[in-house]
Amino acid sequence: LATSSIKHNTLCVASIVRYKRKYVTQILYAPL
Amino acid sequence: AKEENSTVAILPTSLPQIHRANLLASGLPTAASISPLVNKKSKTKWHFGIRSRSYPLDVMGEIYIALKNLGAEWAKPSEEDLWTIRVRWKYDVSQKNNEVVPDLMKIVIQLFQIETNNYLVDFKFDGWENSRGIPLPLSKITDDEMCTFSAYPFLHLTTRLIMELAVNS
Amino acid sequence: SIEALDMEQKLSLTAIRQFLKSKTSYDVLPVSFRLIVLDTSLLVKKALNVLLQNNIVSAPLWDAKTSRFAGLLTSDDFINVIQYYFSNPDKFDLVDKLQLGGLRDIERAIGAVPLDTESIHPSRPLYEACVMMLNSRSRRIPLIDQDEETSREIVVSVLTQYRILKFIALNCRETHFLKKPISELNIIAKGNLRSCQMSTPVIDVIQLLSQGNVSSIPIVDDDGRLINVYEAVDVLGLIKGGIYNDLSLSVGEALMRRSDDFEGVYTCTEHDKLSTLLDTTRKSSVHRFFVVDQSGKLEGVLSLGDILRYILLGE
Known part of the structure; x- marks a missing residue:
């Protein structure tokens, strides 16, 4: 899991996932 | 080869700096107070x-x-590895036709x-289980295609845990 | 000769369509890319910060309660919020605390046409996604797959008209042989073009965007010469700057908000060819082409959707 500093009370987490032969960095923004 | 006689162009008056200069020159009172969005x-x-810097x-x-x-x-941690927690977290969603x-x-x-x-x-x-203990259907597609994995449920639960930690601390 | 030009155009279109049928939407995806997704419980104003911070104008929504994709956030949603607030200035608090999950209620409250939530599997032929794109109001097609273990939806990516045209321009050499002038292709939107002047109130321009289901309104001078364009995505800057006191601004003043990295409005004349326009798409992030005459007078507009429609179905 990758995380970034909480800004504007918003949390941002991500994980890099292999999708078939490509790589997606799926990033989710959620309220704190 | 360079496209012959192309008349594609960028409209000069649409460039932000020129637009701003034109508007200020027109003497609009409010124009000076509107600043561009600093992206x-x-x-x-x-x-x-x-x-964490805590103990x-x-x-x-x-x-x-x-x-x-x-x-x-969570599973009871083993004596030799106090620093790893194996968590199981129920994430129930209303599923279609049960x-x-x-x-x-x-x-x-x-x-x-x-x-x-x-x-x-x-x-x-670390994977999924189902609470009714029914064994999961073995993955029926080749390994390469196996990677149709959605990270969003994992990302969602970790945000909830991070929020709980942030709020508690 | 005219016949040779015609024949070349037709053969090129056939080859490009064949190419689109031979590829999948998955093929358009870069080897490594990121996808920003917003939780539906996020406040609209926070989501705006996220879009601007990441220099994007749209993002898929994810509903943690159902663990499912919940549609796309686009500039249309922000236009709906502005129109709702303009009609209900006393509802400042509600707008300020509005969550992304509440945008559908705003849509209903102002009677806006809901955005389609059509999506397609990444492994389907790219041609299918293109045809779906033509009918999509959001001008975007989410690529959705299913998590193999849990059958939950995965938002893999979102295809846009621009990305498809750029993919064609980069991979189909036949685009160089589309040499007929666009005036002969019957694809330029002319006639009762919605336009405005620099002094038009920005709220009137936003109404024009919404009623006409268009993504830009040309700004002309007294002689009908094109001087600028107000785009749907400019609304994000308006809200970011605090729309609540900016709705009385003229569209010229509202455009003062545009950030300096705006590339400018692309123009062309009806003598230009699709080969040139697609080459421009390959090199620059163009949103549409405004067709002007020699003196700069506005004659029509050629959107990316118009170009894509011609490539798929024209001739």
Whole structure:
């Protein structure tokens, strides 16, 4: 899991996932 | 080859600097008070997991309390590895025509020491189980296509845990 | 000769369509890319910060309660919020605390046409996604797959008209042989073009965007010469700047908000060819082409959707 500093009370987490032969960095923004 | 006689162009008066100069020259009173949006491309700075400078056992205690508050369960840690928590977390969604969808997410939470007084809590997705103990259908497609994995449920649960830790601390 | 030009155009279109049928939407995806997704419980104003911070104008929504994709956030949603607030200035608090999950209620409250939530599997032929794109109001097609273990939806990516045209321009050499002038292709939107002047109130321009289901309104001077364009995505800057006191601004003043990295409005004349326009798409992030005459007078507009429609179905 990758995380970034909480800004504007918003949390941002991500994980890099292999999708078939490509790589997606799926990033989710959620309220704190 | 260069496209012959192309008349594609960028409209000069549409460039922000020129538009602004034209508007200010027209003497509009409010124009001077409107500043352009500074699209600061603040590059998101990423970290692995979450960092902590607290005492290791305190960190572990905070995590167990947060997990308990969130209704998650965990395997009893082994004596030799106090710094790893094997979590099982029920994430139930209204499923269509009661198909057997795994609803127990497994996550491994591990504390690492980066340097003196600097620790890292790492979260790792560790597969699914279903609460009715029905064995999961074996993956029927080739390994290569296996990777149709949605990270969003994992990302969602970790945000809830991080929020709980942030709020508690 | 005219016949040779015609024949070349037809053969090129056939080859490009064949190419689109031979590829999948998955093929358009870069080897490594990121996808920003917003939780539906996020506040609209926070989501705006996220879009601007990441220099994007749209993002898929994810509903944690159902663990499912919940549609796309686009500039249309922000236009709906502005129109709702303009009609209900006393509802400042509600707008300020509005969550992304509440945008559908705003849509209903102002009677806006809901955005389609059509999506397609990444492994389907790219041609299918293109045809679906033509009918999509949001001008975007989410690529959705299913998590193999849990059958939950995965938002893999979102295809846009621009990305498809750029993919064609980069991979189909036949685009160089589309040499007929666009005036002969019957694809330029002319006639009753919605336009405005620099002094037009920005709220009137936003109404024009919404009623006409268009993504830009040309700004002309007294002689009908094109001087600028107000785009739907400019609304994000308006809200970011605090729309609540800016709705009385003229569209010229509202454009003062545009950030300096705006590339400018692309123009062409009806003598230009699709080969040139697609080459421009390959090199620059163009949103559409405004067709002007020698003196700069506005004659029509050629959107990316018009170009894509011609490539798929024209001739």
